[in-house]
Amino acid sequence: MTHTGDNSSTQISTPTATSSGFDVLRHQFQQIWQVLAALVLIYLVFFVLSEPFRSLDTLLSIFGQASILAILACGTTVVLISGGLDLSVGSIFAVVGVVVGIMLAEYQLPVPLAVVIGLLAGAGMGALNGTIQVLTKVPAFIVTLGGLTAYKGIAEILASGRDLSRFPDSFQMLGSGYMVPMGIMFAVALVTGLFLAKTQLGNHAYAIGGNEEVARLSGVNVRKSRIYYYMIGGALAATAAILEVSKLNFAMPARGQSYELFAIAAVVIGGTSLFGGRGGVGKTLIGMLIMQTIIVGLSYLGVGTSVQRIAIGIIIILAVYWDVWKRPAR
Amino acid sequence: MNGTQTILSARGLSKHYGGVVALDAVDLELRQGEVLAVVGDNGAGKSTLIKALTGAISKTAGRVEMDGEEVVINSPSDAKRAGIETVYQDLALVNELSITKNMFLGREIRRNDVFGRLFGALDFAKMDSEIRALFQKLDIRIADIYREAEAFSGGQRQAVALAKTVMFGKRIAILDEPTAALGVRESKMAMDLVRSLKDHGLSVIMITHNMQHVMNYCDRVMVLRLGRLAAVRDVKDVDGDTLVGLITGATEGRAA
Ligand SMILES: Nc1ncnc2c1ncn2[C@@H]1O[C@H](COP(=O)(O)OP(=O)(O)O)[C@@H](O)[C@H]1O
Ligand SMILES: [Mg+2]
Numbered sequence: 001m002t003h004t005g006d007n008s009s010t011q012i013s014t015p016t017a018t019s020s021g022f023d024v025l026r027h028q029f030q031q032i033w034q035v036l037a038a039l040v041l042i043y044l045v046f047f048v049l050s051e052p053f054r055s056l057d058t059l060l061s062i063f064g065q066a067s068i069l070a071i072l073a074c075g076t077t078v079v080l081i082s083g084g085l086d087l088s089v090g091s092i093f094a095v096v097g098v099v100v101g102i103m104l105a106e107y108q109l110p111v112p113l114a115v116v117i118g119l120l121a122g123a124g125m126g127a128l129n130g131t132i133q134v135l136t137k138v139p140a141f142i143v144t145l146g147g148l149t150a151y152k153g154i155a156e157i158l159a160s161g162r163d164l165s166r167f168p169d170s171f172q173m174l175g176s177g178y179m180v181p182m183g184i185m186f187a188v189a190l191v192t193g194l195f196l197a198k199t200q201l202g203n204h205a206y207a208i209g210g211n212e213e214v215a216r217l218s219g220v221n222v223r224k225s226r227i228y229y230y231m232i233g234g235a236l237a238a239t240a241a242i243l244e245v246s247k248l249n250f251a252m253p254a255r256g257q258s259y260e261l262f263a264i265a266a267v268v269i270g271g272t273s274l275f276g277g278r279g280g281v282g283k284t285l286i287g288m289l290i291m292q293t294i295i296v297g298l299s300y301l302g303v304g305t306s307v308q309r310i311a312i313g314i315i316i317i318l319a320v321y322w323d324v325w326k327r328p329a330r
Numbered sequence: 331m332n333g334t335q336t337i338l339s340a341r342g343l344s345k346h347y348g349g350v351v352a353l354d355a356v357d358l359e360l361r362q363g364e365v366l367a368v369v370g371d372n373g374a375g376k377s378t379l380i381k382a383l384t385g386a387i388s389k390t391a392g393r394v395e396m397d398g399e400e401v402v403i404n405s406p407s408d409a410k411r412a413g414i415e416t417v418y419q420d421l422a423l424v425n426e427l428s429i430t431k432n433m434f435l436g437r438e439i440r441r442n443d444v445f446g447r448l449f450g451a452l453d454f455a456k457m458d459s460e461i462r463a464l465f466q467k468l469d470i471r472i473a474d475i476y477r478e479a480e481a482f483s484g485g486q487r488q489a490v491a492l493a494k495t496v497m498f499g500k501r502i503a504i505l506d507e508p509t510a511a512l513g514v515r516e517s518k519m520a521m522d523l524v525r526s527l528k529d530h531g532l533s534v535i536m537i538t539h540n541m542q543h544v545m546n547y548c549d550r551v552m553v554l555r556l557g558r559l560a561a562v563r564d565v566k567d568v569d570g571d572t573l574v575g576l577i578t579g580a581t582e583g584r585a586a
Contacts, residue, residue, distance in 0.1 A: 200438050200450035203427075207435055210426035217386055217418055219407040219436035277426035 035271050035286045042290060046297030053300045064178030066292040067185035068240045068247070070285055073263035074192045075126075075236030077284045080267055081196065082229045083209035083276030084130075085140040088147030089237040089263065092125045093256030094155035096241040101164030101251030104171060111171045119238045125151060126234020130227035148260070155253035165250035175247030185285075188239065192232075193281045205229055209276025265312060266291055269319045291315075335362040336398070337533050338414075338502060343392035345375075345382050352378040354557040355391070358535075360502065365524065365534040367544045367565070370554035371577055376537045377419050379554065380504050384409040384416045396501075407436075413501035415494070417508060419537075422491035425480035429472060430457050432479050433494050464497055468526060485516025492523040496530055503527045504535045509543065521547055541570040555579055 046053045072089060079086050096118045103114035125147070133143050175181055196202040204225050207215040216222050240259075245251045264274075270287025272279025291312060298308050338360040345353040353375045360366050368376050382389040385403040394401055396412060403409050409416065423432045431438075438452050439460075445451035461475055470489045472482070479487060488508055495503040508524065509517040521543060527534050538544060544551050545565060553560040553576045561576045575581030 195449075198445075198451050200440065200452055203431055203438065203452065206426055207424050207431070210424040211421070214421050214424050215435065217406045217416070217421055219410055277424070 031271070032280075032282055032286070035269070035283055035290070039286050039290050039293065042293050042297070046293065046300065050297065050300040053297060058296065058300070060178045060182075062289065062292045062296050063182050063185075065296070066285075066288045067178075067181040068175075068243050069259060069262050069266065070185050070288040071188045071243070072237050072240040072259055073266045073284050073288055074188050074281045075233035076260070076263040077267050077272055077279060077281050078192065078196065078202075078205060078229050079233045080264070080272055080274060081209050081276060081279050082205040082226060083212060084133075084226060084229060085144060086126065086129060086147075086230060086233050087141065087144040087260050088125070088129060088151055089233055090256040090259035090261075091148050091151035091155065092122050092234050092237045093241040093244075093259055094253045095125065095151050095158070096122045096238040097245045097251040097255050098155045098159045098164065098253055100242055100245055101167075102158065102162065104167045105164050105251075106162065111168060114171070115242055118242050119235055122238025122241070123231045123235040126237070127227055127231040129234070130230030133230075134223040134226055152253065159251070159253045164252065167246070167249055171246050172249055173246070175243040175245070181243050181247070184239070184243065188236065189281045189285050192236070195232075196280060201225060201228055206277055209273075209278075211277070262291070265316045265319075268316060268323065271319075271323070273323055274320060275323075287319075336360070337362045338394070338396050340383055340392060340394045343379060343382050344390045345378050345387065346390045351557050353382060353390075356554070356557075356559045358383070358552065358559075359562075360533050360535060361550075363528065363531070363533055364549040365528055365536060365547055367548040367551040368535060368537045368554065369539070369541075369544060369551060369573060369577055370560075374554040374577075375557040376554055377506055378557075380416065380506055380535065380537065381418070384414055384504060386416070386418065410437075410498070413499070414504060415499035415502070415532075416504040417488075417491045417495060417506060419506035419510070422494075423479040423487055426478055428478055429475040429482075429490055430454065430461055432490060433457070433461055433497065437498065460497070461493075464493055468493055468496065468523060470523075483516070485512050485519060488512060488516070488520050489523060492520060492527070495532075496523070496527060499527065499530075499532050501532065502535070503532045506537045507539065508536065509538065509540060517543075541573055544573065545570065553577055 052058070072093065076086065076089065099121050100114050100118040103109045103117055104111070109117070129144050129147050132138065133140055136143070173180065196205060204215065204220050207218070207220060208222055208225060212222055241256065244255060266288035267279070267284050268274055268287070269290050270279070270283030270285070272283055294311060294315070295308050298311065336359055338358075340356070340358040342355045342357065343353055344351070344355050356375070356379055358379070368379065370376050378387070381387045382392065383394065383403070385405045385408050388404070394403055401412050403412060406416070424435065427435065434457050439456050440446035441451045441453045446453065458475060465472060470493055472486055472490070474481075479490070482490070492505070492508065495505070505524065508520050512520060517540070524534060524536060524547060536548065548565050550562065550564055551568065551573065552562045553573070555577065560579070572581060
């Protein structure tokens with residue numbers, strides 16, 4: 001048990017040297033410590049530079065602002081690990097927000113029922129993306145780019161001429177403050193993480209993203225699995241949308257714009273491979289926190305949103321550069 | 331060792347890629363308990379033959395029988411259900427997955443509880459221990475079964491792929507160039523595993539470029555040339571030079 005994580009591959013361990021669950025944990029930690037260290041470092045830089053940044057409130061607000069996007073990004077993580085791509089989740093987010101708004105404001109449905117309808121709508125739109133891809137073999141980029149504009153159009157049609165605001169108190173509780181969304185974020189990340197690490201369908205995401213042909217030849221139902229991953233992506237976009245509608249106390253079709261890009265950015269910054277086969281939601285959470293820390297930190301330093309965007313853009317490119325260059329050549 | 335009973339027979343297997351005839355009406359017969367070698371030049375159609383046979387690609391024509399009855403094999407899963415386990419050339423393992431996950435890919439063991447039944451939660455402890463037991467039995471010295479497959483050498487990866495056929499192959503193992511790109515010592519290890527497949531009661535089809543392996547490990551040999559069956563011989567009736575002649579076309583063979 002002397003491996004160091006390099007690619008020297010000639011050593012053969014003896015059968016008596018058994019690995020343990022501890023090795024698995026250590027292995028995961030090895031993969032995550034770099035991004036974790038980056039997060040701490042970035043936080044400390046702003047901590048030193050900005051006096052008002054040094055409060056517990058600021059720390060909480062970073063988590064709070066990260067949480068809605070992080071939930072959406074958990075779904076993006078699953079899709080990217082499986083070698084897919086969904087550019088339409090921002091628009092799914094918009095449709096779900098409007099749908100839930102209509103259910104609550106216009107039809108006065110009970111909150112749990114409206115939430116379930118919203119989740120089903122999100123899952124359905126995700127599943128549709130996946131189904132179109134496996135049936136037509138049109139690349140994910142194109143199908144979901146189509147979804148991005150088509151779903152947006154649907155959201156606009158549904159919302160037009162309607163006042164979607166002033167929801168019941170019990171609904172407003174969901175997204176209010178920082179604590180509830182943060183709790184939901186951790187719960188979603190935990191469940192998604194367990195799904196990826198412990199279940200058959202979750203394991204197949206890594207297999208399909210790693211080598212789709214080997215997975216197919218091994219008897220994995222690649223097409224069906226793919227549809228499920230997009231469905232999960234859609235359902236988590238819906239979860240995020242429901243929280244945001246609750247937080248804002250209104251719904252409008254313009255919400256969710258560019259969220260898919262922020263989610264992909266967080267996934268990549270966290271270290272999940274854009275090429276599929278590797279990654280996890282823990283990394284995505286850290287990636288999202290890195291992004292929010294930079295945004296909050298820069299605004300405390302008086303840097304405007306335009307420059308913040310430039311900074312995030314540079315970091316995305318650096319993260320992908322890192323992903324490409326640390327990939328073993330094989 | 332040589333049984334005479336036919337376990338698998340294929341008739342008129344063809345595969346066209348547009349205008350390219352990769353495989354042209356090839357017949358194949360595999361007898362119970364034998365190791366059948368498939369030889370031929372690069373591009374002769376060897377991989378296409380076994381892919382068409384095992385449902386990895388759709389065949390243009392041909393039918394397959396097992397034990398004298400027609401079986402429909404249209405997907406890799408169909409082949410596995412029929413007891414045929416295949417190691418495809420360059421497509422044996424997913425680099426990103428651990429040895430355990432590779433070994434059980436597509437046939438994972440689920441936990442025997444509510445999580446397993448409802449959510450497909452996997453029983454990694456059980457899969458790990460089955461692999462350790464198998465590796466011990468086959469003398470495969472890989473302890474780090476949690477490591478990703480890409481961290482291992484070509485010989486180790488091939489050993490894992492062959493162990494997979496031992497674990498799941500019920501009747502037939504098909505191997506596409508199991509010693510390609512392996513060193514001498516690693517090739518020997520791989521061929522010992524092929525022999526243990528035979529000892530486990532499996533009938534084996536093995537594609538190879540190594541005439542020594544044909545002579546030492548196989549019972550019969552079929553020669554493909556330009557997508558057609560050029561000859562089928564008992565190994566004891568041929569020598570290496572004759573085989574090379576049949577492969578290149580310098581010697582004309584009679585099929586069967
Ligand atoms: N997917 C494909 N599309 C077109 N032609 C192919 C394809 N796969 C194989 N071929 C052609 O079929 C022939 C046989 O290939 P193959 O079975 O891989 O040969 P071998 O395994 O004997 O080296 C070759 O001429 C090859 O170029
Ligand atoms: Mg070949």
